[in-house]
Amino acid sequence: MANNRRILLCLAHMSEAGEEMKFIKEAFDTNWVVPLGPNVNGFEKDLEDFVNRNNCGKTLNKRVVALSAGTAAVHLGLVNLGVQPGDEVICQSFTFSASANPVVYQGATPVFVDSEPGTWNMDPNLLEDAIKDRIAKTGRKPKAIIPVYLYGMPAYIDKIMEVARRYEIPILEDAAEAFGSCYRGQACGTFGAYGVMSFNGNKMITTSGGGALICPDDEAKKRTLFYATQAREPFPYYQHEHIGYNYRMSNICAGIGRGQMTIVDDHIAHHVRARDIYLKGFEDIDGIELHVAPEDYMEPNYWLHTITVDPDKFGIDYDQLRIILDQAGIESRPLWKPMHMQPVFRSAPAYVNGVSEKLFNCGLCLPSGPMVTDEDFALIINTIKNAAK
């Protein structure tokens, strides 16, 4: 290795102009070092403008609540939808565990549904099979559906919505990886009743740790704020009639978020441009396939670029390739291990077609963040080319 800098999947990257520090300094100077204040309101306004701007000609009036994590947003989405002990919630199996864990926090049971091979997201037909079977087996329909936009790839959300509408089940979209992704010109996360955003350290933008819940209207935003700040009733003393949470984003973190919003379009453009570099680089490598949008009306943010490796054509398998990349100073990672294969969810019902398990056994995530330079991309592509047997 010429230098000893590791090329990482998606490292946090602050604006060149130092906007983040400016907002944080302002918070210190005005003593707003608390979980409310001008940065939180400003960041929420930025997020509302961002999601409502990609509206496909409709008037979108989504409201956003900034929270301490994307996981908290999934949880409060379920609280808003009235998910209770004994309920079932349908989750995409091919995801990060944070999509499903809050179902268990609510005392409900996740029911996992596998993916279709085009987007790697929830299979709408299998979703309908699962709903029918749950109604037949339990006499009740699932309380909510959580589709995911894995790696920023839009799902077939209109087909999923159609099934959901037929059975009148609300949708909570996990758009944690899809900040800036659009489906038919509309922002992912704005189709269902609620949508989840994440600003963890490795996501499209970061607040060092944080998330947000996209809400349908002012009333839902108010209710979410109430639950996120310990469910305090309006009394001079502390009166509680509901279980609350300490889930609000701090004014310091929101300052980072406001700074990140000044460069988010550049970040997304970098990830999308990486698709063209990888596509061209892998053109003549047999057995390596880059995962790209299966439809031209889908605009992924390409948060993480992913490949599948065919060992018969490529000569080695995805895990041997991962080790070779690692030795060359390049971070890569196997795809998410499906929830229906996780020991912790052993007893959860699952509707499986083999798609996610197969992807888990042949896929890798490759670096794509704003810190990855053109030379880095060339090194990654060359390392993969030379690894072929």
Ligand SMILES: *Cc1c(COP(=O)(O)O)cnc(C)c1O
């Ligand atoms: C990151 C992520 C979350 C959780 O977000 P945090 O901010 O890390 O709590 C939820 N779902 C998916 C699919 C994610 O990738």
